[in-house]
Amino acid sequence: MVDVAARTSTPSEVSAADGATRIDVARVTDLLFGTWADTRRTAREMIKDSAFWRDDSLGKDEHRERVLSQMHLLVEKKAVHRAFPKEFGGEETNGANITAFEELFAADPSLQIKAGVQWGLFGSAIHQLGTAEHHRKWLPGAMDLSIPGAFAMTEIGHGSDVASAGTTATYDPEAEEFVINTPFRAATKEYLGNAAVHGIAATVFAQLITNGVSHGVHCFYVPLRGEDGNDLPGITREDDGLKGGLNGIDNGRLSFDHVRVPRTNLLNKYGDVAVDGSYTSPIDSPGRRFFTMLGTLVQGRVSLDGAASWASALGLHIAITYATERRQFDGADGQEVVLLDYGKHQRRLLPRLATTYAQIFAHDEFLQKFDGVFSGRTDTPDDREDLETLAAALKPLSTWHALDTLQEAREACGGAGYMFENRLVGLRADFDVYATFEGDNNILLQLVGKRLLTDFAKQFKDKDAKALAAFALGQTAGKAFHGAGLRRFGQTVADFGSTARSVENGLRAEQQHELLADRVQQMVADIAGNLRHAGKDKVLGEKLFNENQADLIEVARAHGELLQWEAFTDAVNSIPEGGDTKKVLTWLRDLFGLQLIEKHLAWHIINGRLSTQRAAVVSSYIDRLCLRLRPHALDLVNAFGYEPEHVRAPLASGIEQQRQDEARAYYAALAASGEAPISEKALKKAAKK
């Protein structure tokens, strides 16, 4: 743990080498901080208190206790109740709540996730799935942490496929109780925060069975521990022990041996059982009911998307700050070269910086959508579905990007990046699991892919037989769908003899958007065409699905990237014309767009969207953008608004600059003293002449 977070001498004032073009750092910070900027500032200010920081010296057990005590501190500071009903001391502000919550990772990701378990999952299940009586009985305790709770959804045997959970809750009308049971080992609830040690209750997802009918997965409030501190009869808990990260959380397993809870412990907003055992629900379709219940818990994905995007930002703050101070190998002028002046180093860090900006802007739109739905302002079934799709598209991209960026940042800092005190390895280890929890990233993207296919099919619903026939042809349907296809030939002609500059003109915002959007549409059309051959043949359908699964996941990714690009562009468009800030952020957006196009370059050529001539210059255009952005790199990471108390990496504290200065001063003084040794190399060279 860093006791004193060193404050560097306002590096933002010396970053743009020429002093000519400069971005307005404060303005960009405002833009990045988004809709709930004030709440974000409050949250950042709060965690400047070292009481919230991760203490790297602690072992697993001590770390768990420290995080629990930090949770009490969060209650004290009223930092985690914003989403709850005003009636219980909340503020009923959903967007602000997530904004504050996601910032906790900079203190310690274990704190963010354990707080997420308590208030975002356990408390939220009571709030979103329960009704007034449940709120009165358990919300205060969940909110003030007098009831630490586990969220028991995942089982050993079923992670992503929640609907197939094995745990049962069978209604016993005689006793007016539900019997919660774990019928086999694979049905054991697994990986639950608060389950190993601290939890005294749990919201348990189980197949609701009454009168011989299984109504699918519902949520039950189940006390785990009695007043005496011992686990109640029938409850077994196990400790997951050491994990790849997040070791400040006591993850564990729970199993239930015919544990009885009152009928009224069913969180009954979307499904209820009367005393006589009869089942009722406001939602008739069991499938839709299930997705509605799960949908109320989307905020987990919202906050992971935010935390992951900002973790990338923090990682880049560290690596880019270091890269502007660290020198290695002599340059043409005989001086050692600053790392970020190397072409490769720019290529490693600046495109990732551009992606991070895109994700932060996309996250704010996501937050707005989420707030609209959960505030009830824009809460239609369509809005809920869009929100789910947005969550499923953005969370995978940002969590994978965080792992990739933190790793590249760590390698870009060499051995120093591997030292735990410099944060990068610890953050990466903690964020590793973000890629598979709250929905495995590949499964989430597959959901998005399926939604895109559904929307595509809708296009043809009201079309006549002719259009349907065209659609069945797949490829052709794709071209009909978006009106592209023969463009390449014209482009080839236009590009002959073109200079780099004119090609650059052909890769501006409009063309970037067209390329990214066309790819999504064409891929969806292609996959739809491939799958259509199955008709009602289930076995063939499974075979064709498997053949197209990787592409389906890829098109979902492309869709998410397009959303990010659009969000970035909207943000750039919100900046008034004429200033350097707009110019630099436009370059950064271009860098984001072009690296996406470069990543999928073969697709764009094969599908006739880019001529080989134009494709050939995409990479060199990216190189030029990196070079243009180089003088602004430090400003661009300073705009993330992290202060020394958030960064806490000695590596990025200015210490490297001090060491460089000291070494250079030593050699200068030695040279001036006349006592510097002559190098054998120089002697040999002189002798040759």
Place this chain on the structure above:
Amino acid sequence: MVDVAARTSTPSEVSAADGATRIDVARVTDLLFGTWADTRRTAREMIKDSAFWRDDSLGKDEHRERVLSQMHLLVEKKAVHRAFPKEFGGEETNGANITAFEELFAADPSLQIKAGVQWGLFGSAIHQLGTAEHHRKWLPGAMDLSIPGAFAMTEIGHGSDVASAGTTATYDPEAEEFVINTPFRAATKEYLGNAAVHGIAATVFAQLITNGVSHGVHCFYVPLRGEDGNDLPGITREDDGLKGGLNGIDNGRLSFDHVRVPRTNLLNKYGDVAVDGSYTSPIDSPGRRFFTMLGTLVQGRVSLDGAASWASALGLHIAITYATERRQFDGADGQEVVLLDYGKHQRRLLPRLATTYAQIFAHDEFLQKFDGVFSGRTDTPDDREDLETLAAALKPLSTWHALDTLQEAREACGGAGYMFENRLVGLRADFDVYATFEGDNNILLQLVGKRLLTDFAKQFKDKDAKALAAFALGQTAGKAFHGAGLRRFGQTVADFGSTARSVENGLRAEQQHELLADRVQQMVADIAGNLRHAGKDKVLGEKLFNENQADLIEVARAHGELLQWEAFTDAVNSIPEGGDTKKVLTWLRDLFGLQLIEKHLAWHIINGRLSTQRAAVVSSYIDRLCLRLRPHALDLVNAFGYEPEHVRAPLASGIEQQRQDEARAYYAALAASGEAPISEKALKKAAKK
């Protein structure tokens, strides 16, 4: 720590679904085990003893002590002396030594690396850089661990650029001593294993200064601690504390405040100072002398390449075993589908399996080359240079591949992959630093790129002015160099109307090799052409180098991939014709080759090597190969030869199959009992009819 490593019921016997085509697992194991297979078996057998295993319950300090005690056990078992002179109890067998050494990672990577510090670096420096007197004085102690030593090369301010180290060793002819000094903070020796706690001596690299001349970096034997156990005057050591992994090693910093050592402590094989201070060396050029000294330490890179390749194998053993047992989501037959039957899951794991095979085969050729040079059998300056280039090409690829593979394996196992007991997160954390130590991967690849440029230039040395003029044209030179360029047009015509099958025929071994080799040659020619414009203008040269740096690193990677492909092909060719083993390994080699071509598809199209028609089917060919290899996946990982004592991941112990069987038996019995609840969904469906 897993106390008892569970032994599963010979899974290799049930892997090929149809029972028809089967590979000969034992034969493939022999092939993978390579030239020193017996030594590899001995090493694997030794580490089946749980005394060598990592104990996950230990904190950093206890872990360090455990690893030290394991090192003594290695001495006892005579497991680490194979490379040393017979005179001192060694065997003078270099290839066998590295083979045994790299296997240690499966016990604990900390043990592998700390053993590497002691015997591969500290002991090896005495052996390779010292002379008879040094061997007699210090080799026995280094070998039997009575002298735990640090290898003090890297400094805070200079990692990759060793030649610029700041530490000085100034000869004082009056006292006949060298004065070792750390003149400023950045010159502090950093990240040294054994430096924080256990080391009592160090081999220290410092600028040798005598008679006012600096002769560049040389290595000195410096005692750190006296008989009384206290550090000697002028020695300061600091502890690096917690790292991202490898916490069983006591990495630390060393600085020297005018520490005096006898003149004879200079390890003087490649440079000596006489009593009067006069300097002599068998190698006249200071540059070549420096690289010769460093080249004697190449074995570190050899062993990292091996350990990383085998770590990928172990990770895939775990993830693929799990993927053949784990089921999730219902298939067309109403049964839950085994993960590895999903197209995407195959795409995630099988190409990585193919790459791992390629790397293991390439590593064996690397080991042979290394053994040839170090045994003196094939030890010419050219051989040494080739060995260096091979090391610089292969180590980056295999270490990055290990990180990528361990991460994908961990995600493919979901939450279970994040549990420390399942090995994947721990291995990944330990191997993270392999990407930047013993040479930063990007810097190493840059060395390879420069070597490729040098070799390219040599092609034109004896050519006349006309050829040189053509060369200056860059692009054109590239085409002249390898005689390619206009091939595309013919291919396009030939491919029109072709079926997938005929295209497949056009992507067989010969074409794969041509595509991979052409790309290396063309890229080298292009870069050479770009750089040539600088002439003798240093500033322009720096600018052009920076513009081409990313490409230079990329071509080095392409060169390494080509070497791997060739090694894989040689291995396949060594299998007798006709059997299923050869057929399956040929598919696996094709998968390796085609995924490389897919990765660089845009390049191949833009540069006229692949028609868009042929390029368009590369991905679907890969899909077909994955499907063909699916039934052999378990055999192919079993061929890695890991036994339960090496795997030690409960996840891959057969426990998942047991749980699946139990759950399915439960539902079958419930259905048979007639007491199974009816699902609401099924009721609603029936009511509709």
